[in-house]
Amino acid sequence: MRTVPIADDGDALKFCSTCAFSSACLDQGYDKSRLGELHVLVEHVGPFAEGTHLFREGDPFEAIAAVRAGTVKTYVNDSEGREQVLGFFLPGEVIGLNAISRNTYPCNAVALDSVSLCRFSFPGIAALAARMPGVQQQLFKLLSQDIGKAALLAGNYTADERMAAFLVSLSRRYAARGFSPTRFRLTMTRTDIANYLRLASESVSRGFRRLQDMGLVAVDRREIELRDLPKLEALASSILRG
Amino acid sequence: MQSLIQVRAPASSRPDTASMQDNIAFDAALLRRYDKPGPRYTSYPTAPAFTADFGAAQLREHALRTNEEPIPKPLSLYVHVPYCFSPCFYCGCNRIITRDRSRAAPYLLRLAREAEMIAPWFDRDREVVQVHLGGGTPNFLTPAQIFELMESLRGHFRLSTRADRDFSIELDPRFLNLGDIASYAACGFSRASFGVQDFDPVVQKAVNREQSVEQTLDAVTACRDSGFRSVNLDLIYGLPKQTVAGFARTLDIVTATRPDRIAVYGYAHMPQLFKAQTQIEERDLPDAGTKLALLQLAIDALSAAGYRHIGMDHFALPDDELAVAQDALSLHRNFMGYTTHAECDLIGLGVSAISHIGDSFSQNPRDLPAWEIAIDNGQPPVWRGLALSHDDVVRADVIQQLMCHGAVDIATIEHRYDIVFAEYFAEALVRLAPLAVDGLVVRDAGRIAATSRGRLLLRIIAMCFDNHLNAAPAAKPRYSRVI
DSSP states (O other), rough: OOOOOOOOHHHHOSOOOOHHHHHHHHHHOHHHHHHTTOOOEEEEEEEEOTTOOEOOOOBBBOOEEEESOOOEEEEEEEETEEEEEEEEOOOTTTGGGGGGGGBSSEEEEEEEESSEEEEEEEHHHHHHHHOOOOHHHHHHHHHHHHHHHHHGSSSSSOOHHHHHHHHHHHHHHHHHHOOOOSSSESSSSSSHHHHHTTOOOHHOOOOOHHHHHTTTTEEEEEEEEEEHHHHHHHHHHHHHOO | OOOOBBBBSSSSOOOOOOGGSSSSOOHHHHHHHHHHHHOOOOOSGGGGGBBBBBBBBHHHHHHHHHSSSSOOOEEOOOOEEEEESSTTTTTTTTTTTOOOGGEEEEHHHHHHHHHHHHHHGSSOOOEEEEEEESSOGGGOOHHHHHHHHHHHHHHHHHEOOOOOOOOEEEEOOGGOOGGHHHHHHHOOOOOEEEOOOOOOOHHHHHOOOOHHHHHHHHHHHHHHHTTTTTEEEEESOOOOOOOOOHHHHHHHHHHHOSSSSEEEOOOOOOTTTTGGEEEEESSGGGOOOHHHHHHHHHHHHHHHOEEEETTTTTETTSSSSSHHHHHOOOOOTTTTTTSOOOOEEEEEEEETOOEEEETEEEEEOOSSSHHHHHHTTOOOOHHHHHHHHOOHHHHHHHHHHHHHHHHHEHHHHHHHHTTOOHHHHHHHHHHHHHHHHHHHHOOSEEEEEEEETTTGGHHHHHHHHHHHHHHHHHOOOOOOOOO
């Protein structure tokens, strides 16, 4: 019901509020205009309509992109053509990182709602990283976060634990970008959540219903309110480990 | 009969029932000012806003979307049976008058095809917790046909088997075989609703519905004997030749029967829209003052008999689950009336039926041939509809809170939609100001609430928040008078 979180757009000088690199650049004493001088192409693209593919598996890798607004889902199709959801990317998060080690994108990326991106030429940002240790650190940090996301899926966890971890993860990620940690819209479908958490759709709904009955969440269509974050965090602790 | 309000549980406090018993003194000038046409808000936006560019493809898209909610809502089925044996002149429902029972079989066949087309749009883990058979006259169908219909629905949808499911049927006592009531119970129905309107023989003659007290009481008793959980009786005020004395006698009989629920509807005289109503002489209609007196009488008599005013036109005994749910703040309302169930996505089947799925309203063709042709062509029979905008959703919530609870809790709306009420509704509040001066509504920082006299003019209050009505004064659809 409420407005979807959207980044405060920057301008020629100012970074967007959700920029994945702004803190690293500013810490190093670079404002946005300096990036232009360094030929780091920063290009705002979009908005892309719901269902638009931003890249497909096998497309040549040229750029990484930070999400400015909306949610992006990445997925692959297995050998039998079944979709496997790899992850969801919120404003401020970077897609395409898993393509760095090769020349093509290893997965598909699709807009789940109206999505705007900030594209960075990869050669450009790599060159910048070579000059600026802070940017390099930031790049490594983003890469390790991308790997860490897979932890939700591995391991022998209960449906409730997975659900709680999923919600707490979203909450922390929204909070990190200055959005409400306790109220957000689930932009991903029940099918996608189920696929991502390796649960049946019905189990996802039962899980939400249980969490709601326990007073931990309130669900109104796609609007989620986390009513008891500490309890959810406790439930998620074995997966998220802090 | 299908009406269309869907409302959340009351936000903070239950309606102030005591205020219903206050005496309402309307002066003539006030009456003249507010006795004007207005929507009944059985939906917001109202049906005149539905357009033909919303069709089957759009409805399917909305339906598929609702499957993807974290907790998809349970389903509610409304099935419209259009046939009636005899025309009641007040009727504004979509119906076909015939004594030819052979018309039922092909209608049922097409209903089954419609269900077969629509049901696959909804995930199978979504239970149908409500079924309502309305009309027309559902008991135009034989018990065997009703059984067949329910089996067909059971084949396409997952009908709930839980004890608290609501399977209800409207019955016309004049054409009811009392022995059939046990068969309806065997089909799963546990709630029955009977039209009474008024027992006054003069009124009954004027509206062409002659139904004895005995017929009605026998039907109620038969339902109770067959294990029906609840019986509802419908009354109407504002009918031709209706008098306060006659309606008082009707209310005495009805309250002595102790139905679990009683609905008191206001008659809307709109002969230009409903052909049957042209049979009613305008000069026989009670004036606005008498109509108000009739309504006030109903409220007083039902309150004195121990009925709780649940909201709008609905009353229930204090031990009825609606009253219990209202105390527990778990009352909801959907197009079949008030319910203890959480909100549902509502699927309407049959000619003229209305659906409310996700943030959409849609309606099947009102004329039988158009509905039949669509189904025979393998097309889901959607005639027109509307995808609600965000603004529609916000206003619908406010209007329905008003219509059902007589009050809006400002903080609840602000929290739910992330708005500043006074800013978002600045124009509405300007329109509301004269109503406050006239003592219809009181406003403080926390809430907007109808006063006891305002509760009788809820439509006028709700109209202040209606953006469609206020945005397009040139193309105003025709509505009935509000009193």
